Amino acid sequence: MRRPIDPSALADLHAQAFDPGWSAAEIAGLLDTPGAFALAEDQGFILARALVGEAEIITLAVVPAARRQGLASRLLEAAIVQSLALGAETLFLEVAEDNAPALALYQKAGFSQVGRRRGYYARTGGAAPVDALVMRLTLNR
Numbered sequence: 001m002r003r004p005i006d007p008s009a010l011a012d013l014h015a016q017a018f019d020p021g022w023s024a025a026e027i028a029g030l031l032d033t034p035g036a037f038a039l040a041e042d043q044g045f046i047l048a049r050a051l052v053g054e055a056e057i058i059t060l061a062v063v064p065a066a067r068r069q070g071l072a073s074r075l076l077e078a079a080i081v082q083s084l085a086l087g088a089e090t091l092f093l094e095v096a097e098d099n100a101p102a103l104a105l106y107q108k109a110g111f112s113q114v115g116r117r118r119g120y121y122a123r124t125g126g127a128a129p130v131d132a133l134v135m136r137l138t139l140n141r
């Protein structure tokens with residue numbers, strides 16, 4: 001999982017998981033922020049940040065053909081290990097309320113909902129914006 005991170009490769013993976021995906025420049029910019037790190041495999045990656053005791057998942061993407069094989073769970077676990085190594089005690093994330101696969105993944109990993117951001121995610125085609133659920137995991141291992 002540890003290898004030199006190529007923002008272009010991450011952008012390719014991101015575009016297969018999100019519409020619109022993030023550009024290589026956007027990903028490089030995020031990686032340049034304090035505490036940011038990415039962990040990648042060939043078919044998915046996680047981008048996170050750990051700073052002054054708190055960590056957050058910025059994005060997590062697995063290509064459609066590789067889903068339901070445990071890759072996101074492995075990436076999440078690796079990010080937890082890295083966050084602990086960087087001194088984090090809690091891990092936060094935001095997930096769209098209508099993203100059932102991600103919600104199931106995070107609930108299985110032990111996250112619980114601690115907040116809600118109303119209308120946080122815009123939707124295309126005139127659909128109503130979707131709330132973000134703020135989720136937290138205590139890292140006390």
Ligand SMILES: CC(C)(COP(=O)(O)OP(=O)(O)OC[C@H]1O[C@@H](n2cnc3c(N)ncnc32)[C@H](O)[C@@H]1OP(=O)(O)O)[C@@H](O)C(=O)NCCC(=O)NCCS
Binds near residue numbers: 061070094095
């Ligand atoms: C969400 C996502 C990262 C999951 O990746 P994945 O590699 O398929 O996840 P895993 O195989 O590790 O799944 C772990 C658990 O999550 C849950 N889960 C994952 N996908 C699910 C689905 N489609 N339906 C129901 N539960 C699901 C299950 O509990 C699963 O365990 P199981 O397979 O033993 O039942 C992937 O679907 C994805 O990239 N989606 C688009 C981008 C996205 O939504 N990212 C998260 C944004 S917050």
